[in-house]
Amino acid sequence: MSANRREHDDELGEALGRAAAAAELRTAPSARSRQRSAQDAAAAAARLSTRVAADGLADVSYAPVDSPFGTLLAAGTAAGLVRLAFPEESVDSVLDGLARRISPRIVEAPAPIEPVRRELEDYFSGSRHSFDVALDWSLIGPFGRRVLHATAEIPYGGVLSYAEVAAEAGSPRGSRAAGNALGSNPIPIIIPCHRVLRSGGALGGYGGGLDRKRFLLELEGALPARGA
Amino acid sequence: MSGVLPPFQRFLDSNREVVWRFLVASVGAVEAEDCFQETFIAALSAYPRLRPESNLRAWVMTIAHNKALDSHRARARRAVPVAEPAAVEVRGAPERAVRDDALWTAVGGLPERQRSAVVLRYLGDLPHREIAAAIGCSEEAARRSLHEGLTKLRKAVPA
Numbered sequence: 001m002s003a004n005r006r007e008h009d010d011e012l013g014e015a016l017g018r019a020a021a022a023a024e025l026r027t028a029p030s031a032r033s034r035q036r037s038a039q040d041a042a043a044a045a046a047r048l049s050t051r052v053a054a055d056g057l058a059d060v061s062y063a064p065v066d067s068p069f070g071t072l073l074a075a076g077t078a079a080g081l082v083r084l085a086f087p088e089e090s091v092d093s094v095l096d097g098l099a100r101r102i103s104p105r106i107v108e109a110p111a112p113i114e115p116v117r118r119e120l121e122d123y124f125s126g127s128r129h130s131f132d133v134a135l136d137w138s139l140i141g142p143f144g145r146r147v148l149h150a151t152a153e154i155p156y157g158g159v160l161s162y163a164e165v166a167a168e169a170g171s172p173r174g175s176r177a178a179g180n181a182l183g184s185n186p187i188p189i190i191i192p193c194h195r196v197l198r199s200g201g202a203l204g205g206y207g208g209g210l211d212r213k214r215f216l217l218e219l220e221g222a223l224p225a226r227g228a
Numbered sequence: 229m230s231g232v233l234p235p236f237q238r239f240l241d242s243n244r245e246v247v248w249r250f251l252v253a254s255v256g257a258v259e260a261e262d263c264f265q266e267t268f269i270a271a272l273s274a275y276p277r278l279r280p281e282s283n284l285r286a287w288v289m290t291i292a293h294n295k296a297l298d299s300h301r302a303r304a305r306r307a308v309p310v311a312e313p314a315a316v317e318v319r320g321a322p323e324r325a326v327r328d329d330a331l332w333t334a335v336g337g338l339p340e341r342q343r344s345a346v347v348l349r350y351l352g353d354l355p356h357r358e359i360a361a362a363i364g365c366s367e368e369a370a371r372r373s374l375h376e377g378l379t380k381l382r383k384a385v386p387a
Contacts, residue, residue, distance in 0.1 A: 041248035044264045045240050051265070057272055095235040104276055106235040
């Protein structure tokens with residue numbers, strides 16, 4: 001290739017770069033038009049996620065949900081809410097888990113999560129005492145299901161001991177196994193594992209931290225509010 | 229994470245810009261939206277069947293490339309000129325802008341495979357291997373198409 005021609009090729013490459021700039025591409029000369037292309041792409045992607053969730057093409061949709069604990073992550077399938085994650089859990093690791101255990105067809109879309117968001121808002125404001133949203137139990141194993149079904153029966157304001165829940169679940173494996181099943185509850189707050197305490201009334205454990213367990217029990221009136 | 233596909237949303241977020249840029253460049257800003265939606269809906273539908281070690285970017289560019297071709301063909305059937313230049317924001321010397329415009333028109337006039345190779349290389353920023361995967365040919369053939377495309381452009385737009 002002659003030096004002349006190579007020079008022309010370089011120029012051609014540059015001109016293609018400018019043509020790209022004209023079409024508002026990555027090689028655009030100004031940060032502003034580059035930013036606009038990125039914004040257009042983000043908006044198109046958001047329209048896509050909303051649409052595939054509405055058309056039922058995604059297997060899992062998720063959205064952030066505000067709470068007194070910070071931003072929760074709620075994820076649901078066609079069957080119902082499958083996961084509610086506390087703020088400390090990284091979004092990436094929650095989504096990786098859902099991709100592995102349910103399906104990688106996961107999109108962010110607030111509309112399917114809206115009923116969950118509304119019910120949680122009402123619950124935290126004290127105006128809702130039970131949840132009506134459908135639940136998807138598929139992340140919960142057979143033993144966990146028995147324990148968490150028994151837990152879901154504990155009414156607002158009530159508590160049971162680990163041993164009582166284990167007995168309700170028909171478990172020969174006792175309260176320790178029940179405690180483990182409660183600790184891995186994928187849908188805390190809504191499946192009210194915070195209503196299970198040690199015999200004698202000590203708080204026991206909580207996946208989201210004991211402060212939150214106490215907060216929820218005080219909200220429900222099962223514990224006297226601190227300072228009262 | 230090895231052995232597991234990333235959640236689709238993460239795949240979408242990390243490829244939306246390159247796909248958007250490619251589509252705006254190859255079909256124009258107006259048609260890009262529909263092509264973008266069709267590209268990712270097709271990707272979503274096939275997604276769980278992919279092998280986790282697949283090159284996801286080359287894969288989605290292949291789909292985008294096919295959607296762009298469909299759009300070109302549909303436009304050709306409607307007898308509208310192929311690959312009209314996207315809204316051009318003029319910068320720099322006017323004569324240079326005119327020449328760039330001519331270049332852009334020349335890109336639109338290239339045969340399908342050459343145009344795809346040029347657009348994927350310069351606007352999609354894909355290496356030869358991924359251009360080959362997107363077009364569905366050997367790496368050598370992709371190199372050749374790119375070279376032929378550039379040769380034609382060189383003639384169409386003299387220095």
